[in-house]
Amino acid sequence: MKRSWIKFFLSTHGILFLFFIYAPIVMVVVYSFNSHPVNMMVWKEFTFDWYWSIFGYPTQLNEQTLYVESTDQLLASVKNSLIVATSTTAFSTILGTMTALSLYRYRFRLQTFYRGLLFMPMVMPDIVLGIALLIFFVTFSIKLGLMSIIIGHCTFLISYVFVVVSARLAGMDDTLEQASADLGANPWVTFRRITLPQILPGVIGGALLAFIISMDDLVITYFIAGVDSTTLPVFIYGMLRRGVKPEINAIATLMLVFSFAIAALGLLLRRRS
Amino acid sequence: MARKGDSRRLAFLLGPTTLFLGFFFLGPLAVMVLYSFLEPGLYGGVEWNFYHWNYGRILGWADGEWEEFDLVYAKIFMRSVRLALMNVGITLLICYPAALWVRGLTARWRTLVVFMITLPFFVSLVVRLFCWVLILRPSGFLNSALLGLGLISEPIDIIFTETAVLIGMAYIFLPFMFLPIYASIEKLDHSLIEASSDLGGGPLQTFFRVTLPLTLPGILAGAVLVFIPSLGNFIVPDLLGGAKVMMIGNLVEQQFLSARNWPFGSALSVMIMLIMFVLIVLYLRRLGRSELVG
16 A cells, blocks of 8 residues: 555655664763774773773773873863853843843833844854954953853743743743732742743743753854863864864763753653642 | 833833843944954054054955965855855754654653754763764774674774764754744645645645745744854854864964964954844844844
């Protein structure tokens, strides 16, 4: 039958599609445990040594580990990334939520303008925003460093939080708020006791999204990071440009685990609400 | 609307974002546009006088003093547009059948598979591209496998070609194409498809006359969402394309970090931004604003 052929074609394609997405990732994870020091592609034996070596511990592979001296830089970049992502998340979650509330609650003339303004940073190509911020910071003599990266990330992450929280607000029950107001609660009490608990899953979801995007951002950070404020993705990018080394497998695997963990957390939260 | 204190509360809620985005989003973009009309200084930096040759250079015009007519930048521009369009085509061909497949699954599997397809979006771009560097480089996985199987006798050069760039870009932008298409396929009213086949339409006819036109909004959204970031991308061509497959993004990066011709880099960037605006406006005109902005 013709239809069964179509079905067969679609499922084969679908399975290949998932294979295309996951095979490269699985490959990196597998090879991060390969002890072959010269050719990463030839399987020798299982080892944790690359993981030890990125944290600067002595291993049998030490002669080949070229990054022992840059372990400090690596850890510094991780620290920078965490500082940036945490501050960015806090700031953009608050502003994004406030903006979502105001556009949902009030009708005013500039609403279309604001929706457009919030939409723009999400579609603006990274490189355009990155160099625009670079020119801006240099022109106004704002020092490039963690602060400039945090500002840069917030410019587009406010929008992401805004979208997630707005979606949550759209599905909210208005009558509770009206009841609260009718019963004499002031707007702040209504917000804290009624609105916030209802939109909280959206706020947390938006915060997680902001955190993960900020942790992973490469292009914008690449342009506006100062000399001593490298973040993890920029550090790895620099390493990759200089050549492929087995340690990158191990670092990449750790980053994968971290990203997957946060994504899974987000999914769990969405399930529970 | 007229309740007392409303406008004060609105200003309180909206004020900080307005100031922030006005200052650090619109501000930088305005300064960038300004820069694109300034004269590049001899040793980096800018001279503060009006200078339109930055845009002329993109099209190859000589500035009458230092440069000869040269299409090198226009060619890089055209290559970027071509590769971005090809990427739209490739991701569409991969994602559309995949979305049809996901729709046909049971509800439980559907959730799982959609999650699996979205998951890589949360993995760092560098990590995802690193995977492909490992696969495609001369001593990489692909060559090792093909040599091992005896299919080729010496390593083939895939990395640093347009093919490598296209593979890398398709890999990165798949979720941007899949999700809008899947959303429109999921919304599709199944009874229309049944009606079509009840009335004697074959599977192909039903697809081209019913399914495809009804899911066109999703395809267009995916195309815009893939095209815009592909056009300005510089990480993929940098890691997988090398010097041979330069795109506008690489050119911009060069102007800022090595050539130190910021005004020219800004002009190129303004061009990318203009293309983006035109596409978004066309898209919104066609569909009404609800789909993308909503």
